[in-house]
Amino acid sequence: MGSWSEYIANVRALPRTVWESLVRHGAPVTDRSRAEAVFQNLFLHIHNTRVHRWSLRGSYTMGLGLICAASFVVLTVTGVLLMFYYKPSMALAYQSIKDIHYVVPTGRFIRNIHRWGAHLMVIAVILHMARVFFTASYKKPREMNWVFGIVLLILTLALSFSGYLLPWDQLAYWAVTIGANIAQSPREITDAAGITRYIDIGGFQKTLLLGSRSVGEDALIRFYVLHVVFLPLVMGVFMGLHFWRIRKDGGLSRPADADRRLGPAAEDVTPVFTQAPRKSYGLMAVVRGTSSNVGRGPENTLPSWPHLMTAEAAVFMFTLAVTVAISFFLDAPLKEMANPLVPENPAKAPWYFLGLQEIVSFSAFAGGVLLPVVTLIGLVLIPYLDREPEGVGDWFGAASRGRKVALRSAVFGLAAVIAVEAFAIRFGWLRSWYPGIPQIVITFFNPGTVLTFLYMAYSLWVIRRENSTRLGAIAIFTCFLAGFIVLTLVGTWFRGPNWEFFWSPSRWPVH
Amino acid sequence: MSVDDPGKGVGRRDLLSLAAWGAFCASLATALVGAFRLPNPSVFPEPSLKVKVGPPGSIPELEYRKVAGRNLFVSRGEEGVFAISAVCTHLGCVVAPVPSGFHCPCHGSRFDALGRITGGPAPRGLDWLKVAKAPDGELVVDEGETVPPGTYLKI
Numbered sequence: 001m002g003s004w005s006e007y008i009a010n011v012r013a014l015p016r017t018v019w020e021s022l023v024r025h026g027a028p029v030t031d032r033s034r035a036e037a038v039f040q041n042l043f044l045h046i047h048n049t050r051v052h053r054w055s056l057r058g059s060y061t062m063g064l065g066l067i068c069a070a071s072f073v074v075l076t077v078t079g080v081l082l083m084f085y086y087k088p089s090m091a092l093a094y095q096s097i098k099d100i101h102y103v104v105p106t107g108r109f110i111r112n113i114h115r116w117g118a119h120l121m122v123i124a125v126i127l128h129m130a131r132v133f134f135t136a137s138y139k140k141p142r143e144m145n146w147v148f149g150i151v152l153l154i155l156t157l158a159l160s161f162s163g164y165l166l167p168w169d170q171l172a173y174w175a176v177t178i179g180a181n182i183a184q185s186p187r188e189i190t191d192a193a194g195i196t197r198y199i200d201i202g203g204f205q206k207t208l209l210l211g212s213r214s215v216g217e218d219a220l221i222r223f224y225v226l227h228v229v230f231l232p233l234v235m236g237v238f239m240g241l242h243f244w245r246i247r248k249d250g251g252l253s254r255p256a257d258a259d260r261r262l263g264p265a266a267e268d269v270t271p272v273f274t275q276a277p278r279k280s281y282g283l284m285a286v287v288r289g290t291s292s293n294v295g296r297g298p299e300n301t302l303p304s305w306p307h308l309m310t311a312e313a314a315v316f317m318f319t320l321a322v323t324v325a326i327s328f329f330l331d332a333p334l335k336e337m338a339n340p341l342v343p344e345n346p347a348k349a350p351w352y353f354l355g356l357q358e359i360v361s362f363s364a365f366a367g368g369v370l371l372p373v374v375t376l377i378g379l380v381l382i383p384y385l386d387r388e389p390e391g392v393g394d395w396f397g398a399a400s401r402g403r404k405v406a407l408r409s410a411v412f413g414l415a416a417v418i419a420v421e422a423f424a425i426r427f428g429w430l431r432s433w434y435p436g437i438p439q440i441v442i443t444f445f446n447p448g449t450v451l452t453f454l455y456m457a458y459s460l461w462v463i464r465r466e467n468s469t470r471l472g473a474i475a476i477f478t479c480f481l482a483g484f485i486v487l488t489l490v491g492t493w494f495r496g497p498n499w500e501f502f503w504s505p506s507r508w509p510v511h
Numbered sequence: 512m513s514v515d516d517p518g519k520g521v522g523r524r525d526l527l528s529l530a531a532w533g534a535f536c537a538s539l540a541t542a543l544v545g546a547f548r549l550p551n552p553s554v555f556p557e558p559s560l561k562v563k564v565g566p567p568g569s570i571p572e573l574e575y576r577k578v579a580g581r582n583l584f585v586s587r588g589e590e591g592v593f594a595i596s597a598v599c600t601h602l603g604c605v606v607a608p609v610p611s612g613f614h615c616p617c618h619g620s621r622f623d624a625l626g627r628i629t630g631g632p633a634p635r636g637l638d639w640l641k642v643a644k645a646p647d648g649e650l651v652v653d654e655g656e657t658v659p660p661g662t663y664l665k666i
Contacts, residue, residue, distance in 0.1 A: 177603040188634050208550055213655070214557050222550075341582065343604040345616040361618040362632050364602055431630055439634035499618040 034303040044309075046240070048247050050301040051308045053262050054254035054393070060135070061252065063315040064128035068152075069239065070319035071121035076232065078114040086166065088224040090217050093168040094337045101334070112327035118160050120323055122352050125156050133382070133477050134406070136391045136470065137253035143383035145245040148238055150379050155235045157352065162227035164350060168220060173338030174347045176215050176223070180206045182360065182368030189365065192440035215340070255393035259300050345497045354491030355484050358421075359448035361499050362429055363439075371448045375480065382477070386469040402474055405462060409475040413482030416454045420447045421490055425501045455479040560655035567592065567650055567666045575608055583640060583652060584608065591663030594640040594652045595626045601633040613637065626660060636660060 010017070028034040035049035054060060085104055087096040100107035129149060132138060138146035161179065165172045187202035196202075211218030246252060255261070302308075335344070349357050360367030391397025396406060424447045430437050455476055463472030496502040497509060521529075564570070564578050564585050570592050575584040582597040582605050597613070599606050604617035612623040620631030627636045641656040642664040650664070 174604070181601075181603040191635070204551075207552065211550065211552055212555050212557055216557055218552070218556060341580070341605065343617060347604065347617055360602070360632075364632070364634070431628075431632070435629050442632070443634075498614075498616050 028305060031303055034305045037305045038303075044305075046243050046247070047304050047308060048251060049304055051304050052251050052254060052258070053265065053300050053302060054258045055252040056302070056307060056311055060393075060395075062127075062131060063311070063318075064124055064131050066312055066315040067124040067319050068121060068128055068156075070316040071117055071124055071323070072235070072239070073316070074117045074320055074323060075114060075121060078110050078117065079228065081110050082114060083228060088166065088221050090168060090220055090338075093166060093220065097167045097169075097334060101331075108331065109327060112330065112332050113323055115332035116326045116330065117323045118163060119350075120319070120326075122156060122160055124319075125153055126352075129153060129379075130477075130481065134395055134474070135253060135393060136397055137393070138383040139253075139389060139392050140383075140387065141249050142245075142253065145242060145249060146383050147380050148242045148245060150376060152235065152238050152242060154376065155231060155238065159227060159231045159235065160350070160352070162223045162231065165220070165223045166227065167334060168338050170335040170338055170342075170344050171333075171347075173215065173340065174344050175349060176210075176219055178347070178349075178360075180210050180215065180219070182364055183209050185365040185368050188363070188439055188443050192438065192443075253393045258393060262300055265300070265302070346495060346499055348491070348495075351488055351492060355487035358487045358491040358495070359446070362424070362446040362448065363443045365443050366446050366448050370443070371452060374452060378476070378480075382473055386473040388468065388470045391470060396474070397470065401466065401468075401471060405466065405471045405474050406478050409458070409462070409478035410482050412458055412475075413455065413479035414486060416458075416479070417451055417483045417486040420451050420454075421486070423447075451483055455483065561651050561653045563645065563649050563651055564594075565650065566648060567644075570650065577608070578652070581652075581654065583654060585642070585650075585652065588663060591665040592642050592650060593663050594642050596638040596640055596654070596657075598638070599633055600628075600635050600637065601631070606637070 025033060025036065025040075028037045037044070038047050038049045039045045082100060085096055085100050085107065087093060097111070100111050102108070132146065132149065161175075165176050183205040184202035186205070187196055187200070190196040190199060190201065207213060209219070209222070210216070211222050348354060356367055356372065358367075359371060391402065396402035429446060430442050458479060459472045459476035462475040463469055466472070493505070494501055494503070496505065496507070502508055562578060562581050562583075564576075567587075570576065570585050570587045572587045575586045575595075577584055577597070583594055584597055585592065585594045587593075595613075597606050598604075599615040599617065599620055601615065601618055601620050604615050606613040606615045606620075606622065608614075612621065612629070613626070614621055615631065615633070618632050620633035621629045622633075622637050623629050626639065628634075638657040639660045639662055641653045641658050641662075643651050643653070644664070644666075645651045
């Protein structure tokens with residue numbers, strides 16, 4: 001009879017015993033248990049157990065990195081939901097998107113969140129890169145993390161591009177066509193050298209992308225596989241590397257005098273250490289070198305549980321709220337079904353590629369391959385070409401020269417891009433005056449390459465004049481931002497049918 | 512590293528170890544390159560690129576006929592029948608015929624009546640396509656085969 005009453009007692013104790021086997025330590029009340037809540041948790045232990053108060057300042061980071069990560073989560077969840085109804089075949093894709101939008105319960109909402117979330121992620125990624133740059137957070141030991149960040153930027157743009165090809169509407173079809181032809185643009189070089197017959201890099205890339213020689217079923221399914229499986233996996237790996245590196249680098253960057261500037265922590269904040277902590281030690285190994293925490297006290301750090309977790313939750317909720325609010329009122333666009341016989345006029349890429357499209361309108365290779373590669377290589381090299389240790393952790397560095405150089409570079413960048421664009425729009429470019437000119441000349445001498453050269457020359461001049469590589473880096477990065485913004489604006493508002501210049505869309509010819 | 516006389520070159524153990532690592536890396540690299548063989552198609556699944564355009568008598572002189580459902584134009588000159596692709600050589604948009612030749616709506620590339628480039632960002636002129644005679648007497652254009660500009664089919 002003993003085991004029967006035991007049995008009944010076990011049944012009655014079920015809720016408590018199940019709970020206790022899942023949450024074995026209870027709510028943390030000491031600093032040690034707060035640390036344990038982080039490093040003993042499968043999902044949380046990539047975080048450091050303590051976070052510096054400077055890292056939590058909204059005015060410093062503006063939470064932009066977290067907005068990127070939160071957007072990725074939102075996009076993954078909505079993306080998986082969309083996969084329940086989307087069909088990746090030429091005959092069915094368009095109709096399945098329409099079904100999602102008009103028939104599937106909450107389909108319109110989920111689709112909108114996915115589309116607008118993608119745009120917000122691209123914006124957040126660019127702003128995050130700008131924040132990291134202007135606070136000089138790429139300096140030693142964070143150089144490789146900057147490089148991982150650039151890789152994540154490329155992956156974000158690739159994910160966005162592969163995504164808007166999937167509805168197979170007019171925008172998608174012609175974007176694939178243009179993208180595949182840009183992949184083929186190395187032929188501009190091999191044709192000029194006369195070696196296309198032997199080494200056809202362009203043709204190889206185009207066939208690899210399309211799975212065929214023309215845009216069709218294989219292209220769609222390849223972009224689908226890239227978008228839902230391959231690129232998200234690669235992005236997940238690099239996100240892991242990116243977060244891991246933050247830990248290994250000793251947390252987010254901060255100025256050397258951060259502790260003095262922060263002052264004492266507020267009274268009601270969880271105290272740094274409770275009295276009489278229980279410590280136990282085990283000797284694991286003796287290693288050479290120092291960890292990132294040597295020489296730094298625990299002062300001005302807060303336990304990640306709860307402070308970092310609440311900050312992350314707050315930023316996540318904010319990102320979701322903004323995305324949801326936009327998705328509630330604005331519908332994701334969908335053009336007519338893909339028609340290989342009728343190109344869109346004007347056929348415009350999404351906003352983040354319109355700057356490139358403006359340059360591509362002069363040369364496919366220069367705008368599609370050469371200048372993007374040069375820009376990315378330039379970005380990747382920034383932490384290796386500027387190794388001055390000062391100014392980390394503050395916007396524009398502690399010296400006011402940074403702000404001054406940034407403003408002047410913005411003015412120069414704007415003036416240069418407006419001048420080059422105005423010239424090309426008003427007077428045309430080489431082929432307008434010399435119709436027989438060889439294409440290779442235009443490939444290397446066009447508004448895009450001229451502008452890039454001007455920016456590079458300006459930043460080298462700044463390095464010499466101000467005697468600082470950091471200020472030169474600020475110069476070229478600010479110029480790049482200015483050029484990017486203006487070219488995007490021109491491509492968005494001032495280009496109409498036949499990619500001709502119009503002062504406003506109301507002046508486009510009616511067709 | 513194994514205990515060895517420093518001046519005597521690579522020891523046997525080190526060489527074998529290096530060779531083993533080298534073999535591993537080489538086989539991994541070969542496997543990766545081999546994996547890339549799969550996405551590179553050998554058989555192209557598109558519909559046939561050859562299209563019948565009608566009997567020779569139906570090809571207009573001095574003007575172009577757009578072949579229905581395909582992006583190409585056929586016409587007849589003094590030297591014979593020829594076909595020009597309507598795909599712009601810049602980024603693949605479809606060109607439209609204009610009195611002076613052809614004009615691409617996407618970025619304004621201009622071509623003359625024989626497909627030669629006269630303006631805009633296109634890197635070269637429009638492709639000329641191979642025209643042949645089918646056994647039943649009709650003309651067949653092969654979109655997949657380009658011929659040098661100025662190649663006519665005498666009829």
